[in-house]
Amino acid sequence: MHIKLLTTRLSVLLALCALITMSSCKKDDDVTIPVVTGINVGDGFYMAKKDADPLASDQLVAETVEDADFGSQERAGFLANYLYLTAGDYNMVQITSKAVTATFGGTATTVTDTGSGCDYNDYTVVDVAADGAAVTVAAGFYKVTYDALTSEMVLYKIEAGGIIGSATPGGWGSDTPIPGTISATGGSWEATELTLRKGEFKIRFNCRWNLDRRIDPAAGFAAANGYQLFTNFGGSVTNLETGNDGANIPVTEEEEGVYTVKIDWLPTSGFNVTLTKTGDVAPITFVPDENQWAVIGDATNSNDDDMDGTPDGWQTDTDMNYEGFDAGTNTYTWKATNIALEGDKAFKFRTNDSWDNNIGWGQVELMGDTADFSDDGGNIKVANTASYDIILTTSDDGDNYRASFTKL
Numbered sequence: 001m002h003i004k005l006l007t008t009r010l011s012v013l014l015a016l017c018a019l020i021t022m023s024s025c026k027k028d029d030d031v032t033i034p035v036v037t038g039i040n041v042g043d044g045f046y047m048a049k050k051d052a053d054p055l056a057s058d059q060l061v062a063e064t065v066e067d068a069d070f071g072s073q074e075r076a077g078f079l080a081n082y083l084y085l086t087a088g089d090y091n092m093v094q095i096t097s098k099a100v101t102a103t104f105g106g107t108a109t110t111v112t113d114t115g116s117g118c119d120y121n122d123y124t125v126v127d128v129a130a131d132g133a134a135v136t137v138a139a140g141f142y143k144v145t146y147d148a149l150t151s152e153m154v155l156y157k158i159e160a161g162g163i164i165g166s167a168t169p170g171g172w173g174s175d176t177p178i179p180g181t182i183s184a185t186g187g188s189w190e191a192t193e194l195t196l197r198k199g200e201f202k203i204r205f206n207c208r209w210n211l212d213r214r215i216d217p218a219a220g221f222a223a224a225n226g227y228q229l230f231t232n233f234g235g236s237v238t239n240l241e242t243g244n245d246g247a248n249i250p251v252t253e254e255e256e257g258v259y260t261v262k263i264d265w266l267p268t269s270g271f272n273v274t275l276t277k278t279g280d281v282a283p284i285t286f287v288p289d290e291n292q293w294a295v296i297g298d299a300t301n302s303n304d305d306d307m308d309g310t311p312d313g314w315q316t317d318t319d320m321n322y323e324g325f326d327a328g329t330n331t332y333t334w335k336a337t338n339i340a341l342e343g344d345k346a347f348k349f350r351t352n353d354s355w356d357n358n359i360g361w362g363q364v365e366l367m368g369d370t371a372d373f374s375d376d377g378g379n380i381k382v383a384n385t386a387s388y389d390i391i392l393t394t395s396d397d398g399d400n401y402r403a404s405f406t407k408l
Contacts, residue, residue: 077148
């Protein structure tokens, strides 16, 4: 009796299991798994090897350009990105609904822009046209841009990374190099034992702020619809922003120290910066009140009233006034107002009526610009007689100086 009842219950359970199994199989059979067809990237413009599908990481995206006031502005149809390109022939392609809807190429020309502080001045400009020829590219890491207003593509090979600013050893006058290596899978630049002081800095590539496409170098005149494309980053180490979209990256007095600075790049996520403090720095001993800067030279007075064979200007300093310290930019300033300088003459800066501390400009003629100065710089030559307001500044506590000359 008990055996029969148990057998009956087991049969019912088996029947239920079979029914559930059949229902599950029927449900699975009804599920439709979508099949992706076409090129699996979003709509947009991409760099792609000839006759090959583009990669998602090789998309060009909207980016600002520099305006006339050293800010940033939007530019309709301007696209850019940092890409590692393996050697080969490339086109720019437009993808719409996972299909190539346009292909662009053209004639490539080498252009020189001397704005690099470390002589990386050559880049490639492509006169872009629909269905134009593919462009041959050497393997490397590039800032690639496309500008619809001028129908041109720029490929600028990135060779050097660095930081610049009042917080860095080189001040705003020169880049502090961050050596590195890069490949198609990613790149890394790293410097150790690097001192950062209170101040600010930015990240630059190839020792330059931008490429200036406002001037047609071949023709030597202003280019129609010209623009300037950024080659630097600012903002913060946790949120890098292109060019002047991002402010200078601050270093507070509490953050001063010796650091390992590392810049990483991945094709899928872009740039990332890590600052790792490894030590403390000694207090600054620079005292601006003890540095009475002056201009001296025959450009300030070519007379020889004492008949000793030396122009009086090389014997008498014209003092500059100490204007004070701007904590916002960590800058000390000295100023001389309405200084008459004679053409075809020369002068230098020096402190405390002594040649123990003097700076010049390496025999470059003064044309009314702004310039950086060094301890071993030569005399500053004056091109034409004029009066100037002269401002001398240091933003790294006397390690480097910059002067601006305003012709009156």
